[in-house]
Amino acid sequence: MSLEIDWQAFLSVFAAALVGAAVIVLFYALGLRMLVRAGRIPVVTPAEFTDAITVLSEKEIKRAEKQAAKAARKNPLTEGQRQLAFVAAIACFAVCAVAVAGGILMIVIGH
Template identity: 70%
Template sequence: MSVTIDWLAFVEVFAAALVGASLVVLFYALGLRLLVRAGRVPVVTPAEFTDAITVISEKEAARAAKAAAKAAKKNPLTDTQKNVALVGAYASFAMCALAVLGGLYLIVAR
């Protein structure tokens, strides 16, 4: 019994995975950038883990939220430009989701 490897299929899968991962990272980073430009800085509250290396305190979280609000006030964009950036951010997140769903479709359909 001889085992043969279809190297062309291997290269196709590798290229598809590389392009898919790059698209997801690109659209997510672009979405976050546009979200910040729109004045909607995402502030995530810290999670408590039992084996965490560092956990920020409530005071540090409040300071980060205050800095985000201050940065949003300094935004030089007009309200229209902020709305366009917000729509662009949501469109980028949608493209990120579509890239993930497309990858799942390729896995299930083949």
């Protein structure tokens, strides 16, 4: 019994995984950046777990929301530029979704 590794196939899978991960991270980060530029700063309240080390209080959550609203008001962009940044953010998130769906399809269908 001989075990042989197809190194060319291994390298092509490695390169595809590396490029796919880089594309997803890049476009997700760019999408978040565009979302902030559009004045829609995502404020996510943490889930409360019984064994959590730190849980934000209502006061801290309200302070974060207040800071996000203040930053949105300080945005120097015009309304058209904000809408364009929002559309760009949605497009970046769509690229991420297509990359993930494509990867899943390649695994399920193309094995």
